[in-house]
Amino acid sequence: MPGLTPTVTVEPVRDRLRAADLHDLCDAADEAIRAGGGFGWVEPPPRDVMERYWKGVLVVPERMLFVGRLDGVIAGSAQLQRPPRNNEAQAHAGTLTTSFVAPWARGHGLARRLTLAVERAAREAGLRILNLDVRETQEAAIVLYEHLGFTRWGTHPYYAQVDGKPVAGHFYFKDLTSNPQPDDTPP
Numbered sequence: 001m002p003g004l005t006p007t008v009t010v011e012p013v014r015d016r017l018r019a020a021d022l023h024d025l026c027d028a029a030d031e032a033i034r035a036g037g038g039f040g041w042v043e044p045p046p047r048d049v050m051e052r053y054w055k056g057v058l059v060v061p062e063r064m065l066f067v068g069r070l071d072g073v074i075a076g077s078a079q080l081q082r083p084p085r086n087n088e089a090q091a092h093a094g095t096l097t098t099s100f101v102a103p104w105a106r107g108h109g110l111a112r113r114l115t116l117a118v119e120r121a122a123r124e125a126g127l128r129i130l131n132l133d134v135r136e137t138q139e140a141a142i143v144l145y146e147h148l149g150f151t152r153w154g155t156h157p158y159y160a161q162v163d164g165k166p167v168a169g170h171f172y173f174k175d176l177t178s179n180p181q182p183d184d185t186p187p
C-alpha cells in the first residue's frame with residue numbers, strides 16, 4: 001500500500017550539521033547506546049558532550065561522516081576513517097567505524113545503505129582495503145557485514161568491557177580491489 005514504506009536516504013555531511021539535524025543525530029545515538037551501543041559509549045553522555053563529539057568529527061580531516069534518514073529524520077550514521085597522513089605504510093586501508101541505527105528505524109535497510117556509502121567513499125578515495133571491528137554481541141551487524149563480503153580474520157577476547165565484564169570482538173576486512181561494489185538494493 002502506498003505511503004507505508006518509509007523513504008531511506010543516506011548522505012555525506014560535508015562541513016556542518018543544521019541544528020535540527022544535530023539534535024536528531026544526538027537523539028538517534030542516545031537511543032542506540034541505550035539499546036546496547038555499538039560505538040564506544042556504554043551510557044549516553046550529557047548532550048553537550050555528544051554535540052561536541054559530532055562537531056569534532058566534522059573537523060577531523062581523516063574522517064568522513066554519513067547520516068541516514070528515515071522519512072527525512074536522521075536515524076543513524078557511519079564514518080569512514082582514513083589513516084593519518086604520516087602512516088604511509090597503511091595509506092591503502094580505511095576503517096568503517098561508529099555505525100549505528102536508532103532502534104525505531106531498524107529493519108528498513110538503513111545500515112546496509114550506510115555501509116555501502118562508506119564502502120563507495122573508500123573506493124572513491126582510492127583505498128584498497130576496508131577494515132571494521134564489531135562486538136560479538138552485535139548479531140545484526142555481523143550478519144550484515146558477512147553478507148556484504150567482509151572477511152573475519154580474528155577475534156579479540158578482551159575487545160570491550162561492558163558492566164565490568166569482557167566482551168569479545170570480531171575483526172573484518174574487505175579487499176575492495178577484488179570485490180565489486182554491492183548493489184544498493186537488498187538481496
Ligand SMILES: CC(C)(COP(=O)(O)OP(=O)(O)OC[C@H]1O[C@@H](n2cnc3c(N)ncnc32)[C@H](O)[C@@H]1OP(=O)(O)O)[C@@H](O)C(=O)NCCC(=O)NCCS
Nearest residue numbers: 038100101106107108109110111112138140141143144147
Ligand atoms: C546493526 C544495525 C546497524 C542494523 O541496522 P538496520 O538498519 O536495522 O539494518 P538493515 O535493515 O540495513 O539490515 C541489515 C542486515 O542485517 C540483518 N539483520 C537485521 N536485523 C537483524 C537481527 N536482529 N538479527 C540478524 N540479522 C539481522 C538483515 O537481514 C540485513 O541483512 P541483509 O541486508 O544482508 O539481508 C543496528 O541493529 C544497530 O545499530 N545495532 C547496534 C549498533 C551496532 O551493532 N553497530 C555496528 C557496530 S560496528
